[in-house]
Amino acid sequence: MDIDGIRAEIREKIWRLLEETGEAMPPKPIRGRIPNFRGAEIAAKRLSSLEEWKKAEVIKINPDSPQRPVRVQALKEGKLLIMPTPRIKRGFLLINPSLIPKSYYSFASTIRGAFKFGKLLPTLRDIEKEIPKIDLVVEGSVAVDRNCNRLGKGEGYGDIEWGILSLLGKVDKNTPIATTVSELQIVDNIPKKPHDLPLNIIVTPKRVIRCNRCDKPFGIIPESLKKEKINEIPLLDELIRLGYVKVR
Secondary structure, three states, rough: OOOOHHHHHHHHHHHHHHHOOOOOOOHHHHHHHOOOOOOOOHHHHHHHHHHHHHOOOEEEEOOOOHHHHHHHHHHOOEEEEEEEEHHHOOOEEEEEEHHHOHHHHHHHHHHHHHHHEEEEEEEEEHHHHHHHOOEEEEEOOOOEEEOOOOEEOOOHHHHHHHHHHHHHHOOOOOEEEEEOOHHHHHEEOOOOOOOOOOEEEOOOOOOEEOOOOOOOOOOOOOHHHHHHHHHHHHHHHHHHHHHOOOOO
């Protein structure tokens, strides 16, 4: 079996395991998603107790359901929240909790609420101008291993988001990257591809796993881009037109 087949098999195993054990939480079905899991709120609290979180003033967090408690926590603590729009189709959102009534923090942590209360940043110029250096990145995961390799849902959006932000100088190899997952999402080994974004911190409801990983990709690897991705993500087309990314 090739590497893509192995990775697809790991995803299927995790989705099935979470469903069969009752660990999967809505929204369902979880296949094809970053799966929500029982104890996501506890994992979010554990993450917020770490030094990397406490020191962070600007945090980029994925828009998926299991990381919603992380987004709520960030807003409650007055941190500037950067959230990619779904499939990066409309760029990024900048959510400043100081501009939101506290009673709306929970709603602002949802995709619909982020569009209402956040500032849309659809172009590279917007991102360069509005987003400060990011102190911590939180990614959603389908599976992770103990060496802090990560699998998303297979579309590569997290890797592209990182690539865009690294090209603009908003993240670098020293930017810590964390994820929150169920214990059941930890596997023995995930075969790595060149564009994969490794983690530094894995947080479950029960524990924290740390890895000293600085092998984070810079920019976007052209070979990892399919034509349909370029067509659906305006920021990618803009990067190519401006010469940040060269495709054959």
